[in-house]
Amino acid sequence: MSALRPVRGTRDFLADDSRRRRLIEETALAIAAGYGYGEIATPIFEFTEVFARTLGDTSDIVTKEMYTFEDRSGERLTLRPENTAGVVRALLSNGLDQALPLKVFYAGPMFRYERPQKGRLRQFHQVGIEVLGIADALADVEVIAMGFDLLAALGVQGTVIVELNSLGDADSREAYRHVLVDYLSARRERLSADSLNRLERNPLRVLDSKDAGDREVVAAAPALGEFLNAPSRAFFARVCEGLDALAIPYRLAPRLVRGLDYYTHTTFEFVTEALGAQGTVLAGGRYDGLVAQMGGRPTPGIGWAAGVERLMMLLADAPPPRRPVAVIPFAAEQGIAALTIARRLRTAGHVAEVSLAGTVGKGMKWANRIGARAVPRSPSPVRSARG
RNA sequence: GCGGGAGUAGCUCAGUUGGCAGAGCACCGGGUUGUGGUCCCGGGUGUCGCGGGUUCGAAUCCCGUCUCUCGCCCCA
Numbered sequence: 001m002s003a004l005r006p007v008r009g010t011r012d013f014l015a016d017d018s019r020r021r022r023l024i025e026e027t028a029l030a031i032a033a034g035y036g037y038g039e040i041a042t043p044i045f046e047f048t049e050v051f052a053r054t055l056g057d058t059s060d061i062v063t064k065e066m067y068t069f070e071d072r073s074g075e076r077l078t079l080r081p082e083n084t085a086g087v088v089r090a091l092l093s094n095g096l097d098q099a100l101p102l103k104v105f106y107a108g109p110m111f112r113y114e115r116p117q118k119g120r121l122r123q124f125h126q127v128g129i130e131v132l133g134i135a136d137a138l139a140d141v142e143v144i145a146m147g148f149d150l151l152a153a154l155g156v157q158g159t160v161i162v163e164l165n166s167l168g169d170a171d172s173r174e175a176y177r178h179v180l181v182d183y184l185s186a187r188r189e190r191l192s193a194d195s196l197n198r199l200e201r202n203p204l205r206v207l208d209s210k211d212a213g214d215r216e217v218v219a220a221a222p223a224l225g226e227f228l229n230a231p232s233r234a235f236f237a238r239v240c241e242g243l244d245a246l247a248i249p250y251r252l253a254p255r256l257v258r259g260l261d262y263y264t265h266t267t268f269e270f271v272t273e274a275l276g277a278q279g280t281v282l283a284g285g286r287y288d289g290l291v292a293q294m295g296g297r298p299t300p301g302i303g304w305a306a307g308v309e310r311l312m313m314l315l316a317d318a319p320p321p322r323r324p325v326a327v328i329p330f331a332a333e334q335g336i337a338a339l340t341i342a343r344r345l346r347t348a349g350h351v352a353e354v355s356l357a358g359t360v361g362k363g364m365k366w367a368n369r370i371g372a373r374a375v376p377r378s379p380s381p382v383r384s385a386r387g
Numbered sequence: 388g389c390g391g392g393a394g395u396a397g398c399u400c401a402g403u404u405g406g407c408a409g410a411g412c413a414c415c416g417g418g419u420u421g422u423g424g425u426c427c428c429g430g431g432u433g434u435c436g437c438g439g440g441u442u443c444g445a446a447u448c449c450c451g452u453c454u455c456u457c458g459c460c461c462c463a
Contacts, residue, residue: 005436005454008454060462061462064461065462114461115388115389115461117457118457119463120461126463194459197460210460277459278463281463283462284463307462310463328422359422360422360423363422364422368423368424
């Protein structure tokens with residue numbers, strides 16, 4: 001019994017689910033292609049190092065959520081928990097840093113050992129984009145616009161709002177981090193256990209705490225925005241100006257910080273109320289420090305990833321399959337003829353299904369059930385089956 | 388990883404103080420309808436999530452466990 005059900009946190013995509021997933025992936029691919037992005041498919045597993053080095057030794061993903069194993073030759077491998085590290089690794093592996101900028105789209109499964117919840121699976125799917133080699137804020141604007149275009153194309157942008165913030169450049173972020181740590185350390189006794197832990201590992205994330213006591217402390221904390229240096233402010237202003245010009249609505253979210261260490265400057269989340277606690281549907285930001293951290297020449301980057309299962313839940317209806325023409329043999333010996341007719345119909349661009357077993361009466365019932373548009377029969381060639 | 392809620396037929400769900408496991412839909416078989424949607428007849432299709440315990444007797448009470456789910460955490 002236990003072997004006959006899916007592993008915790010995994011699920012099957014039946015026909016309906018698969019049409020939803022393909023709609024999302026194909027829509028995302030089409031939009032990315034419209035912006036001139038090519039598709040990249042990196043391996044589903046990489047050396048553990050690829051993720052451990054890039055995601056930061058203190059991130060939850062690295063410390064407790066990775067599916068890591070040793071293969072038969074003793075290599076330490078990890079199922080990808082996200083795809084940015086893989087893209088950057090591919091950039092370096094293939095010498096693509098000689099041909100910047102690189103603009104890519106990807107889609108595929110990711111794996112994280114988390115406690116499953118609606119919209120949070122252990123094998124889940126993402127579509128995403130990355131732009132490497134562009135330091136200008138124009139790239140940030142374009143990338144956010146693409147996210148907006150995707151949600152609009154899926155018809156769900158009405159339920160989603162863009163939250164936007166800037167972490168500033170590395171200097172600004174570092175300067176603020178010191179100030180924040182000092183401030184929080186002086187108020188340790190008022191922080192939750194979770195936030196004390198964050199204070200050690202990733203202090204900026206305390207800003208995002210949902211604990212009421214933490215929020216009081218955070219409300220009076222020095223603001224990140226005030227510690228941005230002049231270039232960082234100018235950069236963020238340019239992003240906002242661009243979004244305004246493109247009429248992309250957003251909301252400034254001064255407390256929005258991302259969990260992964262490599263983010264700089266722009267950070268954003270497309271959030272919905274409709275999915276409860278797992279309401280972030282698409283998120284990303286700029287990661288100018290990442291390529292260098294992986295051992296390449298310093299190269300700016302920005303991108304986002306969207307959760308396919310979460311988008312699927314926002315989609316009102318699964319796109320219907322094309323209505324078929326049902327071909328029903330009049331008698332057993334006409335079966336081959338039915339297959340032949342069906343092939344001709346397909347050549348002519350129809351979806352055609354043959355009743356492969358059973359009586360004519362059963363075949364007609366089947367034709368109704370599958371919503372057939374017409375049923376070829378003799379003596380007349382076709383006759384409407386329903387609508 | 389932490390705290391709550393829930394698991395009964397393929398689906399949605401009833402099941403009283405512990406006393407023969409049920410309904411609707413779906414499905415299967417047969418018939419009717421000019422070879423079709425309607426209709427009629429017949430069929431319950433089940434490890435009551437799983438494993439223990441209490442009891443003459445457990446879907447029901449107790450313990451454990453698994454899964455889903457809500458929140459936290461984390462994040463897409």
